[in-house]
Amino acid sequence: MATQSEALTGEMFIGAARVRGAAGTFRGHDPARGAWLEPAYGGGTPADVERACQLAWAAFDAFRDTDLETRARLLETAAQRILDLGDALIERACAESGLPRGRIEGERGRTVGQLRLFAEVVRGGEWLEARIDPALPQRQPAPRSDLRQRHIAVGPVAVFGASNFPLAFSVAGGDTASALAAGCPVVVKAHNAHPGTSELVGRALRQAVADCGLPEGVFSLLFASGNEVGTALVADPRIKSVGFTGSRRGGTALMKVAAARAEPIPVFAEMSSINPVYLLPAALTARGADIGRKFVASLTLGAGQFCTNPGLVLAVESPGLDTFIEAAAAVLRDSPCATMLTPGIHAAYDEGVGRLTAHSRVKSVARGVATNGPNQSRAALFTTDAGSFLGDPALQEEVFGSSSLVVRCESVEAVRAVTEHLEGQLTATLQMDEADIPLARQLLPVLERKAGRILVNGFPTGVEVCHAMVHGGPFPATSDPRATSVGSLAIRRFLRPVCYQDLPQELLPQSLRDGNPLELWRRVDGKLVPPSEPRR
Amino acid sequence: MATQSEALTGEMFIGAARVRGAAGTFRGHDPARGAWLEPAYGGGTPADVERACQLAWAAFDAFRDTDLETRARLLETAAQRILDLGDALIERACAESGLPRGRIEGERGRTVGQLRLFAEVVRGGEWLEARIDPALPQRQPAPRSDLRQRHIAVGPVAVFGASNFPLAFSVAGGDTASALAAGCPVVVKAHNAHPGTSELVGRALRQAVADCGLPEGVFSLLFASGNEVGTALVADPRIKSVGFTGSRRGGTALMKVAAARAEPIPVFAEMSSINPVYLLPAALTARGADIGRKFVASLTLGAGQFCTNPGLVLAVESPGLDTFIEAAAAVLRDSPCATMLTPGIHAAYDEGVGRLTAHSRVKSVARGVATNGPNQSRAALFTTDAGSFLGDPALQEEVFGSSSLVVRCESVEAVRAVTEHLEGQLTATLQMDEADIPLARQLLPVLERKAGRILVNGFPTGVEVCHAMVHGGPFPATSDPRATSVGSLAIRRFLRPVCYQDLPQELLPQSLRDGNPLELWRRVDGKLVPPSEPRR
Structure with missing residues (x-):
């Protein structure tokens, strides 16, 4: 070629x-070499x-x-x-x-x-989305026209x-x-x-x-x-x-x-999304350290430069949570630097991490390995408590990169309160075991209101391109939660419906003609009709 | 009760x-009696x-x-x-x-x-819109999660x-x-x-x-x-x-x-919509007078107080067009007054009709019967030419009520130019006969861009409540042409998609569970599956 x-x-x-x-x-610009x-x-x-x-x-x-x-x-x-x-x-x-x-x-x-x-x-x-409502010339008190709809x-x-x-x-x-x-x-x-x-x-x-x-x-x-x-x-x-x-x-x-x-x-x-990850109690008890390690792998993937990067962790105080934080901190301290996309993104990341580091209600738990190369991101893990998080809206601002904040909650009620307080998100993740199902069931309706995708026992980075995917969510995750x-x-997103009333066959678009020449699924009188059954 | x-x-x-x-x-307020x-x-x-x-x-x-x-x-x-x-x-x-x-x-x-x-x-x-993309644990290079989507x-x-x-x-x-x-x-x-x-x-x-x-x-x-x-x-x-x-x-x-x-x-x-009606040449020649009478019936229905009221007529100059106008004028002159909804709407109608009456490039053709009762609308028919219409954006402002403006066009090109100049509409109507099909075919792509519903040989008033209806259209007909x-x-309009990734069965909404308990049509791996075939 x-x-x-x-x-x-x-x-x-x-x-x-x-x-x-x-x-x-x-x-x-080559950010790894700092060269134009x-x-x-x-x-x-x-x-x-x-x-x-x-x-x-x-x-x-x-x-x-x-x-x-x-x-x-x-x-x-x-x-x-x-x-x-x-x-x-x-x-x-x-x-x-x-x-x-x-x-x-x-x-x-x-x-x-x-x-x-x-x-x-x-x-x-x-x-x-071809739809056909055939004419009903005999209908009383008034006949119905032939009405057909497609999207353009x-x-x-x-x-x-x-x-x-x-x-x-x-x-x-x-x-x-x-x-x-x-x-x-x-x-x-x-x-x-x-x-x-x-x-x-x-x-x-x-x-x-x-x-x-x-x-x-x-x-x-x-x-x-x-x-x-x-x-x-x-x-x-x-x-x-x-x-x-x-x-x-x-x-x-x-x-x-x-x-x-x-x-x-x-x-x-x-x-903008900080993609909350919920660590439910039974899962934390059973496998807090394992979750911590996998969490850091997701957090640091691609220098954390994903819309779905897990920037927030929510859990009720427990020994399991301590285990999670210790394990995550240990892996994170060993995680190598990674080149960020641009000097601007790198500077914004450093500034965001700096803001959290200096925050009086936030505790710095771990940083990744330091290095001297240009545009290198050092991963960062912080903790705070629910009251502090609720008290400062700035704590839910996205820090684009591999920085995450663990909110230690005194109770399930605090987890719920923090969740209700969150802005719209692309994703929400539950780390949970069998025994956590009742609590997950309580959280789900709130998460549905807050996010476009809900995950169990995975991590939000990695967005499958398929039919059931939703990469969207309430503002500010996106401007319109009705779209992906x-x-x-x-x-x-790029289609609108048009209705054709009593058009002769030769003027109708192919998709709406009698005999279904395009062999489409069509809705006739509101009922889906497969291509093999050309009802008209 | x-x-x-x-x-x-x-x-x-x-x-x-x-x-x-x-x-x-x-x-x-009772507008017919003018009484509170x-x-x-x-x-x-x-x-x-x-x-x-x-x-x-x-x-x-x-x-x-x-x-x-x-x-x-x-x-x-x-x-x-x-x-x-x-x-x-x-x-x-x-x-x-x-x-x-x-x-x-x-x-x-x-x-x-x-x-x-x-x-x-x-x-x-x-x-x-239930969608299920089942997990593909063996997929290379990475397995696929179980992904399910519904609208909430x-x-x-x-x-x-x-x-x-x-x-x-x-x-x-x-x-x-x-x-x-x-x-x-x-x-x-x-x-x-x-x-x-x-x-x-x-x-x-x-x-x-x-x-x-x-x-x-x-x-x-x-x-x-x-x-x-x-x-x-x-x-x-x-x-x-x-x-x-x-x-x-x-x-x-x-x-x-x-x-x-x-x-x-x-x-x-x-x-806001003025719902252009196109009188194509063969139809005008064959039945100009008949179209004129039916047009006035649509124009004066409910004192013209419909979003789909035909406020604009477009046609190429011809004897048939004169016949249409004469017949419409004759019926309109005899059409009785009708009570408008409110004094405000009545005043706005009178003002709009007054503006057209006083317009130097607009000719007043006919008014309905006058009366002395409160809030009575007198239908009104006006004509102008394409150049004047193109030259004054005010001529396409909606006059809410039974007022309509016929734009006499010197050519098909002028009809097209006026059409391209129109703002977004709820409807566009073609009055046409067999011989008009080639011209209709030329106009259709433009009309699809301009309107949410296209009618042939009907009138836009009367909006069927059915599956194929679109009552919508580009701005200012509506704020979002993607909706009806x-x-x-x-x-x-009131739904948004949510995706569920790897949720256990007991946490999934009924609509997405294995076995299809709600007996829904669902899209599995992108293919529609009827309720009777519970593939999973």
């Missing part, structure tokens, strides 16, 4: 055109945003009208084109993120798998790449895959932490669009030297939805821009 | 308690909002956990209790709305039917009664029915145009909650003498979603309050 050997150019993709951004320059990477990237201008949105809009009607097979092939071709980038992609992503090769290779697998899963989803056509794409989607997943939540990540699957053109704003990775993946996507003979506006990739491009993108009237993974500050800023538009649009922002950004349900 | 004979008290229902609002008083109605209603205070939200929150976990049968019975009991109100309800609703008895009886039927439809929806359990209620919902549907979109209307079906307690802010109707229906709902042994906070009804109650309700942290039908000004004001909360929440506001406020899909 030609792509592999081509050098990076530092240019954006505005549809099929390579465009050098004229608004300032920036470079990728070539080439220089030019930041986009409002005119570039305008052009990308114009192309996306021009492509929209044609793209959303492509048949399911074409759309699925686009996603599969994108997956293959990403693989075709070969080692150049892996090396650049490792260099720009400081993440180890195994992790980046795994993330590539996940990204490719995600695109292929959505290809399958597109082909299945269930996302169309909402319009061009703006996607913001995430710092912590240079592949799986960036240019061709979950937001892009689900938006394209829905039939929405995508304009990506690359994350500045990995412009080279973004350019490579953008190249793969751009080629996939061309390979499939689709309009160039289906995909554009913008770089930005400041906030102007992102703000202009969300404000552009042709953009109809936004996918974002990042900080609470960034996400809420975009929510404000979107709400202030003449036509407000939804923002699906995945922002991982798993096949993610497509729903 | 005791309810029928009980006099109105002017009190709110805050859970089980009858509470007299202390913030000012207001009365119902007894009793006086006391407006709620922020403390009343606080108490209603507190009760709703306290009821939430228990209510959302009720079994499907109990929830369905609540809805059916509410329907029966509304019927039990008997003639007292019909008389009061007629008096407060100026709407004829037949319409109000029909609306009661629709309201009751809607509650019963949602009872069926609840029992069916498809809204749970988002939390207490604030519902704002609409002026134009004193029953079907008010205290026990579509928003309330779908929110209760989802398992959300509801706090209704009654519309001031029909407090007596609201009190009666509130009584029925209150009794249904008690009949079913549910916590009192499942339903509260507030009155308000100003905007303070509504604002406080949407701002209350225990309210998690909002249903609203009304003006664009009112809806966008609530959207701003919701977006400014510490935890922003969605507002499902159905606001009519039909069974309306329940989705």
